[in-house]
Amino acid sequence: MPKRGENKELKIDSRLENLHKVREFIRKNAIKFGFDEIEAEKIVLAVDEVCTNSIKHSYRNKPDGEIKIEVKEEKDKFVIIISYGGLPFDPSKVKIESPVEKFKRTGKVKRGKLGMFIVHSFMDDVKYESKGDENVVVLIKFLGRDEKRR
Amino acid sequence: MRKREKNFDVLVSDKNSIKILKLKGYLDAYTSLQLEQMFRDLINSGNFKFVVNMKDLSYISSAGFGVFMAFVDETRKNKGDIKFSCLSEKIDEIFDLLGFKHIFEVYKSDEEAIKSFEKVRSRDAKKRRK
Numbered sequence: 001m002p003k004r005g006e007n008k009e010l011k012i013d014s015r016l017e018n019l020h021k022v023r024e025f026i027r028k029n030a031i032k033f034g035f036d037e038i039e040a041e042k043i044v045l046a047v048d049e050v051c052t053n054s055i056k057h058s059y060r061n062k063p064d065g066e067i068k069i070e071v072k073e074e075k076d077k078f079v080i081i082i083s084y085g086g087l088p089f090d091p092s093k094v095k096i097e098s099p100v101e102k103f104k105r106t107g108k109v110k111r112g113k114l115g116m117f118i119v120h121s122f123m124d125d126v127k128y129e130s131k132g133d134e135n136v137v138v139l140i141k142f143l144g145r146d147e148k149r150r
Numbered sequence: 151m152r153k154r155e156k157n158f159d160v161l162v163s164d165k166n167s168i169k170i171l172k173l174k175g176y177l178d179a180y181t182s183l184q185l186e187q188m189f190r191d192l193i194n195s196g197n198f199k200f201v202v203n204m205k206d207l208s209y210i211s212s213a214g215f216g217v218f219m220a221f222v223d224e225t226r227k228n229k230g231d232i233k234f235s236c237l238s239e240k241i242d243e244i245f246d247l248l249g250f251k252h253i254f255e256v257y258k259s260d261e262e263a264i265k266s267f268e269k270v271r272s273r274d275a276k277k278r279r280k
Contacts, residue, residue: 016180023178023209038243045244048211052179099219100249109223109253111216118212121247 007072014055014065014084022051022069026080029071030141033078039146042122043078043139049115050082050137058086058135076143081136089135091128096120157181160188165264168199174206177214186217193221198230201263205236210244218254231255235263 010025012018026047030040051067059065065086072079094116103109120126125140158181161172169192177185192200202218204210222232233255237245245251257263 016178019178019180019211020176023176037240041240041244042247044209045211048178052211052213056179098249099215100252103253109219111219114212114215114219114248118248 007070009071010069012051012067012069013063014059014061014067014086015063016052016055016061019048019051022067023048025069026071030078033073034143035078035141039141042146043080043141046119046122046139047080047082049119050139051084053089053115054082054084054086054135058084058089060086062086078141078143080139082139083131083134083136085133085135088130089128089137158184160185162188162192165201165260166268168201168264168267169197170201170203170260170264172203172206176209177207177217178209178211179213182211182213182217185214186220189217189221193224198225198228199267200225200230200232201235201257201260201267202232203235203260204238204241207238207241210241215248215250222254231267233257233263233266235260 008025008029010022012021023044026044027040030043031037035043047069051069054067055061055065065084067082067084070081070083072081095113096116097113098117098121099109099114119139123139124142124145125138127138127140129136129138158173158175158177161174163170163172171188173185175181218232225231234245235257236259237256242256245254245256250256255263255266257266
């Protein structure tokens with residue numbers, strides 16, 4: 001049985017070439033927690049998208065920012081807390097729409113906003129907080145919930 | 151031992167005026183910049199038919215999908231398309247979950263993807279003869 005209650009942390013500089021380090025960290029912990037490959041991939045994708053957005057939009061691709069990724073494990077609950085500085089992120093301004101719905105509605109394929117759609121579709125809960133100058137995104141995934149949906 | 155992700159590489163080949171792009175490694179916000187430039191160059195030099203082979207692709211994020219989404223309408227306007235082949239089980243599942251199979255054509259092999267372009271071409275030729 002995986003140990004519960006352990007906290008793990010990773011810090012990276014705000015560079016896109018560091019994203020693979022975040023993915024390896026999350027994948028390793030998600031698999032160890034008990035998620036299967038597909039569920040772990042969804043969590044990895046969601047975390048990647050949040051970190052990518054923080055680098056591109058909050059840090060505006062400046063490489064001297066910091067992103068902290070913490071993993072907290074509580075019973076069947078896998079929590080990832082992503083904290084970063086830079087420009088504040090206002091989630092209320094983001095419109096979340098499936099790429100297929102957008103395609104059906106407009107007949108056109110356009111990129112953009114897919115990252116946020118991935119985050120909200122693949123996680124069970126997404127919370128946005130701000131602590132002083134920090135943006136904090138909390139992603140939650142419950143073990144076994146996707147299997148029940150399948 | 152879990153395989154570590156390798157970086158990213160593209161091998162380009164030609165088959166009947168179709169460009170076959172074999173992707174290797176991971177496609178994220180960092181490596182997709184390289185693919186984006188490659189697509190831009192190929193389209194600027196008049197290529198509109200693409201088969202993207204994903205057999206050796208270990209990971210794709212929204213930035214990677216974004217490259218195909220940015221160019222697909224332009225290829226279709228020019229009687230071409232971007233089609234996909236040889237998806238790994240994991241990436242196939244992601245395509246399904248995001249509904250991309252409603253937007254893009256996905257084939258089991260390069261040959262099937264290439265044939266599907268030929269079908270369109272022969273249909274167009276028939277139309278012209280009528």
